[in-house]
Amino acid sequence: MKLLGAVVALLIAFALGRALYEYQEGDVDSQLAAAEAQLTAARAENEAALSATVTVLLANVDARPDGFRLHYSRPHDPDYVRDQRLIQEWGFLEAAIDGLNSILVLPEQVLIVLTECGEAEAYYLPESREVWMCHEVLKESRSIWEGFRPRPTEEAVNLGMSGVFAFLLYHEVGHALIDVLNLPITGREEDVADQLATYILVESGVERYAVQAGTFFANLPAEAPFWDEHSLGAQRSYNVMCWMYGYDPVGNSWIVDEGRLPEARAERCPREYEQLRTSWGGLLKPYRALVAE
Numbered sequence: 604m605k606l607l608g609a610v611v612a613l614l615i616a617f618a619l620g621r622a623l624y625e626y627q628e629g630d631v632d633s634q635l636a637a638a639e640a641q642l643t644a645a646r647a648e649n650e651a652a653l654s655a656t657v658t659v660l661l662a663n664v665d666a667r668p669d670g671f672r673l674h675y676s677r678p679h680d681p682d683y684v685r686d687q688r689l690i691q692e693w694g695f696l697e698a699a700i701d702g703l704n705s706i707l708v709l710p711e712q713v714l715i716v717l718t719e720c721g722e723a724e725a726y727y728l729p730e731s732r733e734v735w736m737c738h739e740v741l742k743e744s745r746s747i748w749e750g751f752r753p754r755p756t757e758e759a760v761n762l763g764m765s766g767v768f769a770f771l772l773y774h775e776v777g778h779a780l781i782d783v784l785n786l787p788i789t790g791r792e793e794d795v796a797d798q799l800a801t802y803i804l805v806e807s808g809v810e811r812y813a814v815q816a817g818t819f820f821a822n823l824p825a826e827a828p829f830w831d832e833h834s835l836g837a838q839r840s841y842n843v844m845c846w847m848y849g850y851d852p853v854g855n856s857w858i859v860d861e862g863r864l865p866e867a868r869a870e871r872c873p874r875e876y877e878q879l880r881t882s883w884g885g886l887l888k889p890y891r892a893l894v895a896e
């Protein structure tokens with residue numbers, strides 16, 4: 604009886620122990636499951652919070668008031684609709700603005716607008732800090748190329764137009780930088796802006812755009828009067844050719860060989876280009892983005 608009692612006690616103890624063990628095991632499992640559920644919830648919460656934070660950050664970056672920004676106004680003239688489509692397919696404005704924002708930090712926003720202006724111009728408006736790239740100037744450059752004989756192909760006409768557009772954009776960017784960054788210049792601002800345009804184009808490896816701008820200036824239908832703030836079209840053309848030659852006298856020897864620049868000016872161009880590179884490089888250095896360091 605005593606033995607039976609002991610066995611029963613043992614069995615009970617065993618059963619109890621097993622039950623306890625199972626209870627503990629079950630408890631650990633349920634605790635683990637609860638912990639996992641909490642962890643999953645926390646992760647989901649964190650991910651949602653992280654995602655919300657990233658969204659806010661991106662929105663802030665997008666809404667950041669500084670730097671160059673782009674706006675296409677809606678043209679009405681069918682020719683301008685076509686030209687705008689060309690410019691958008693080309694993607695130049697977007698790429699140029701991304702490039703500028705990746706190398707320069709501006710304290711202000713500068714809005715670049717492709718728009719109809721009523722005259723063949725490109726402007727920088729200091730009051731609103733806007734660059735207006737006018738459809739009319741694209742039309743003017745198109746008609747200059749279409750007037751060449753033999754008549755160039757449509758592709759050549761579009762290329763010519765694109766080069767002029769690129770040059771004029773960086774020219775206006777030059778005015779914007781001088782204003783927004785209070786850059787000290789003592790020469791004629793129009794020439795200094797032409798220098799920046801040439802500098803950016805040749806250093807970016809797209810000097811053919813500078814050639815097209817030089818061709819455009821040399822063929823402008825109406826010369827600016829002597830008192831105009833711009834140099835005469837022919838002078839602007841020779842300047843651009845000079846700086847391009849100065850950038851690479853060997854690679855660009857064709858400029859002198861083909862009579863686009865007289866030797867008397869060409870021999871001083873390497874020094875002129877070096878001077879403009881050093882000057883613009885020094886002026887912009889304090890505003891270079893860290894990524895460019």
Ligand SMILES: [Zn+2]
Nearest residue numbers: 774778793796
């Ligand atoms: Zn200008």
